[in-house]
Amino acid sequence: MNEGLGKSAALHVGLIVVLAAIQFVLPEYHQGNLARIMVLAGYAAGYNILFGYTGLLSLGHALFFAAGMYGMGLSIRLLDAAPAPALLAGLAAGAVVSLVIGVLALRTAGVAFMIVTLMFAQAGYLTILLMGAYTRGDEGFVISQAQRVMWGIDLSDPVNRYYAALILFAACLLVTLRLLRTRFGRALIAIRENEERARMLGYDVFRLKLGAVVISGTMSAASGAAYGLLFGYAGAGFASVQYSIFPLLWVLLGGAGTALGPFVGTLFMFYLIDLSSGLTTAYMLVAGVVLVLVTLFAPQGLAGELRRRAWRWLP
Amino acid sequence: MSLLRTRGLTRRFDGLTAVEDVDFDLPEGQVRALIGPNGAGKTTFVSMLCGRIWPTCGTVEFAGRDVSALPAHKRIALGMAYTFQITSVFPRLTVAENVGLAARRVRLEGEGARLAQALKRVGLGAHHKALAGDLSYGHQRLLEIAMGLAQEPRLLILDEPTQGLTDAEIDAFKALVRALKAATTILLIEHNMSVVMEVADRVTVLDFGKVLAEGPPAAIRADRAVQAAYLGAPA
Ligand SMILES: Nc1ncnc2c1ncn2[C@@H]1O[C@H](COP(=O)(O)OP(=O)(O)O)[C@@H](O)[C@H]1O
Ligand SMILES: [Mg+2]
Numbered sequence: 289m290n291e292g293l294g295k296s297a298a299l300h301v302g303l304i305v306v307l308a309a310i311q312f313v314l315p316e317y318h319q320g321n322l323a324r325i326m327v328l329a330g331y332a333a334g335y336n337i338l339f340g341y342t343g344l345l346s347l348g349h350a351l352f353f354a355a356g357m358y359g360m361g362l363s364i365r366l367l368d369a370a371p372a373p374a375l376l377a378g379l380a381a382g383a384v385v386s387l388v389i390g391v392l393a394l395r396t397a398g399v400a401f402m403i404v405t406l407m408f409a410q411a412g413y414l415t416i417l418l419m420g421a422y423t424r425g426d427e428g429f430v431i432s433q434a435q436r437v438m439w440g441i442d443l444s445d446p447v448n449r450y451y452a453a454l455i456l457f458a459a460c461l462l463v464t465l466r467l468l469r470t471r472f473g474r475a476l477i478a479i480r481e482n483e484e485r486a487r488m489l490g491y492d493v494f495r496l497k498l499g500a501v502v503i504s505g506t507m508s509a510a511s512g513a514a515y516g517l518l519f520g521y522a523g524a525g526f527a528s529v530q531y532s533i534f535p536l537l538w539v540l541l542g543g544a545g546t547a548l549g550p551f552v553g554t555l556f557m558f559y560l561i562d563l564s565s566g567l568t569t570a571y572m573l574v575a576g577v578v579l580v581l582v583t584l585f586a587p588q589g590l591a592g593e594l595r596r597r598a599w600r601w602l603p
Numbered sequence: 604m605s606l607l608r609t610r611g612l613t614r615r616f617d618g619l620t621a622v623e624d625v626d627f628d629l630p631e632g633q634v635r636a637l638i639g640p641n642g643a644g645k646t647t648f649v650s651m652l653c654g655r656i657w658p659t660c661g662t663v664e665f666a667g668r669d670v671s672a673l674p675a676h677k678r679i680a681l682g683m684a685y686t687f688q689i690t691s692v693f694p695r696l697t698v699a700e701n702v703g704l705a706a707r708r709v710r711l712e713g714e715g716a717r718l719a720q721a722l723k724r725v726g727l728g729a730h731h732k733a734l735a736g737d738l739s740y741g742h743q744r745l746l747e748i749a750m751g752l753a754q755e756p757r758l759l760i761l762d763e764p765t766q767g768l769t770d771a772e773i774d775a776f777k778a779l780v781r782a783l784k785a786a787t788t789i790l791l792i793e794h795n796m797s798v799v800m801e802v803a804d805r806v807t808v809l810d811f812g813k814v815l816a817e818g819p820p821a822a823i824r825a826d827r828a829v830q831a832a833y834l835g836a837p838a
Contacts, residue, residue, distance in 0.1 A: 471707070478704045481693040488655060488687070489705050489750070490679030 292601030299602075300465060300547065304458050311450050323450045325551075325558050326457035327515045328534075332542070332550030333460040334507030335535035340544035341473065342500040343480030347402045347532050348389070348409030349508050354416065354527035355385040356509025361522035362422060364435050371438035375513050382509020383502060385412075390501030394494060406532070413527040428523025436517060449518045456514045457551070460507055464547045467503070468603050476500050480545070508535075541582055543589030547603050552590045604667070606631040606758055606788050607652065612661035614647050621647040623812040625661070629758075634780060634789045636803035636820070640832060644812040645792045646688055649760050652790075653685040654678045666757065682757030686750065686764060688792070690743045694736025698727060698746055701735050705750035721753040724782075726775055740767050748776070752783070759783070762792045777802050800824065808832065 307326070311319060331353055338344050359381025363369035369377065393404045417425045436443045443449055467473040475496050478486040487493045516522045525531070535550075542553025560578055565571035586593035595602040607629040614622045622644040629635050637645050650656045652663055654675035662671045670678050679685075693701050702718045722728050725745040730738065735746055744767055751759050765773050773795065780789060780802045793799050799806060799820060806823040808815040810832040816823060823829055 474700075474704060477696070478693060481695055482691060485687075485691045485693065486704070487675055488653065488679070488685050488691075490676045490707060490754070492674075492676045 292603075295599070295601050296465070296547075296603050300461060303548070303551070304454070304461070307454055307457075308451075311447065316446060319446055319450055321558065321562065323446070323453040323518065324515075325554050326453040327511050327518060328538070328558070329551040329554040330456050330460040330511035330514070331508050332535045332538040332554050333457075333464055333547075334504045334509075334511060336504075336539045336544065336547075336550045337464065337467070337476075337507065338500050338504035339536065339539055340546070340549065341468070341480060342476045342497060342504075343483075344497065344500070345402050345536070346393075346405040346501075346504075347529075347536070348393075348405030348407075348412075349505075349535055350527050350529065350531035351389065351405075351409040351412040352382050352386050352505035352508035353512035353515075353531055354412060354524075355381040355505075356512030356514075357516040357522045357526055358416065358423065359509065360513035361429065361431060361516045364431055365429055366422060371436060371443065371517055375510075375517065378513025378516075379506060379510055382512070383506045386502045386505020386509070387498070389505070390498045394497050394501065406529070409527070409532055410529070413524060413529075416524045416527050423522075423524065426524045428521055428525070431516065431520045431522070433520070436520060438517075443518055444520060452518055453514070456511065460511070461547060461551070463503075463507065465603060468547070472496065472499065477545075537579075539589070541579065541589055543592030543595070546589070546591040546595060549589050549591040556590065604631065605629060605664075606666060607790070608664040609652070610662050610664075612648070612651055612663065613659045614644075614651060614656065615659045620812050622651070622658075622809075625809075625812075625814055627807065627814070629788060629790060631757075631788055632784070633804045634784055634791065634802055636799040636806045637790060637792045637809060638794070638799060638806060638823075639809035639815070643809040645809055646762055647812075648809065649685070649762060649790065649792065652678075653683050653760060655685065679754070679756075683760065684751045684754040684756035684758070685760045686747045686762060688762035688766075690740070690747055692735040692743055692746055692750070694734065696735060697731065698722065698733050698735055698738070699731040701746055702731075702749050702753045705753040707754075718753060721749045724752060724779055725749045726772065741769060741772060744768060745772065748779075756787060758788045758790065760790045763794060764791070765793065765795050765798055773798065796824075 335349050338346055356378040360374045360378030363374040363377040389408050393401055396404050416423050433444045441448050443452055475491050478491065479493055479496060483493060538553035538557055539550055541556055543549030560575050561571060564574035568574060588596055591602065605628045609625055609627040612622060612625045625648060639645055651658045654673060662669060665678065665681055665683065699718060702721055706718060719728060722731055725748050727742060727745050727749060730742065735743065738746060744764060748764050751761065765776055768776065777798060783789065803820050805818065806820050807817045808823060808829050815832055816826050816829050
């Protein structure tokens with residue numbers, strides 16, 4: 289187990305170092321893409337805590353992503369907050385929303401849980417549209433370059449933005465890896481594997497799942513807040529069903545229940561769409577076929593397959 | 604003093620009364636066997652003790668405290684442990700992780716000795732790195748018992764633990780129960796009469812959800828009503 293720990297540390301630290309270094313050689317277009325991918329991978333990592341490690345399939349995570357984005361964005365837009373407190377407001381909004389949704393939705397399980405989370409997220413989406421006076425609805429609002437200077441660092445600058453995205457992603461990865469070493473994290477896996485057994489071993493299953501929803505929701509909100517701040521825009525589209533499905537796809541593709549999976553899946557899917565849309569207008573078809581192939585030949589996702597075939601120690 | 608006490612414990616499923624008005628007292632330190640034909644309500648009865656299912660009515664007291672309204676995790680925190688009749692382990696986790704989860708401790712490395720002890724006691728010491736799902740049926744039964752032991756409970760409830768074990772494993776199980784006796788009160792649902800006769804201090808017989816008889820093993824074996832319940836012959 290210790291030997292696995294060393295390898296895991298080397299792999300994940302290695303990834304962060306590579307991402308930090310690669311910035312120097314990447315063309316600006318890909319640098320921007322990778323910044324976006326890293327923030328979205330943070331979102332996927334949050335989703336993975338609940339789906340991959342606890343075994344709860346939510347179809348409403350866009351609500352948490354949007355809670356972060358609007359918690360941050362509206363603090364700036366309406367209260368003229370500085371970026372740092374605005375980010376904190378986004379985190380707090382995510383924590384509160386996920387706590388409330390968790391308490392309500394965790395009374396259900398399985399398909400009912402999927403439907404309840406979907407309904408709550410739709411309610412959130414409609415709320416954003418209805419509160420157009422503050423949120424500007426579908427159209428959204430821009431956060432200007434002047435409002436995005438944090439501690440003297442201009443986050444609209446591509447290099448600064450890249451490193452800010454990397455810090456967020458590294459934090460999400462670290463929280464995931466750390467969580468897996470705790471009793472709490474092990475208990476989440478026990479719930480995923482056999483909930484009734486976990487309950488009869490004395491675990492307070494409801495409280496543990498609620499904890500997972502809050503950590504997952506807050507991590508998703510952190511990514512939503514960062515996304516809005518780094519790319520200077522908040523819009524209702526980020527609260528739509530599509531943004532609840534995305535993290536599910538990314539995590540499934542990359543490998544649910546692997547720390548690396550969310551990043552791998554986000555990267556893969558982003559470039560799959562990017563490259564195929566350059567080739568043909570039927571790019572969704574190409575993307576769809578590739579997704580089906582991956583599902584057929586790597587049903588546990590890319591990193592999951594890697595764990596199954598070669599690296600059994602992969603957390 | 605009784606470690607465990609039930610009064611009027613009853614559970615109905617739709618029209619069927621699986622357990623009916625059971626008053627049950629289990630003194631601390633005793634090994635009690637619970638026997639009865641299939642469908643007598645044994646699993647339902649013990650499931651109500653540990654909070655796996657709620658009773659229709661009646662009370663459960665544990666260590667002098669009314670635990671009837673407590674959820675399973677709180678009863679288990681008070682020192683009950685329950686092992687499943689239908690093996691229920693974490694199949695995709697290793698044997699060591701299974702027992703570690705039962706012990707509710709994280710640092711498996713640090714607690715290694717403790718966990719190894721629980722595994723060794725049931726004879727699974729050599730298998731700690733195997734995936735639980737890859738174990739044979741008998742070994743999964745033993746793992747189930749080890750998960751009970753790892754909790755170091757005051758009351759250990761075992762639901763047909765020897766089902767599917769080899770003769771040698773059953774002998775080892777008998778020795779294990781005798782060794783545990785000093786520290787743990789045991790409630791054992793058991794079909795194997797040699798196990799009941801050799802390890803139980805007292806036996807309770809359940810039939811159609813009711814207590815049919817209770818007494819020392821030899822007296823129970825001689826009881827004609829019990830024979831009738833088992834053999835289907837008139838008393
Ligand atoms: N969840 C349930 N729903 C309906 N009937 C049940 C349920 N659990 C048990 N029973 C019924 O209750 C009776 C007692 O079952 P059980 O406690 O499993 O008996 P035993 O363990 O003595 O074999 C049986 O008739 C069984 O079919
Ligand atoms: Mg039974």
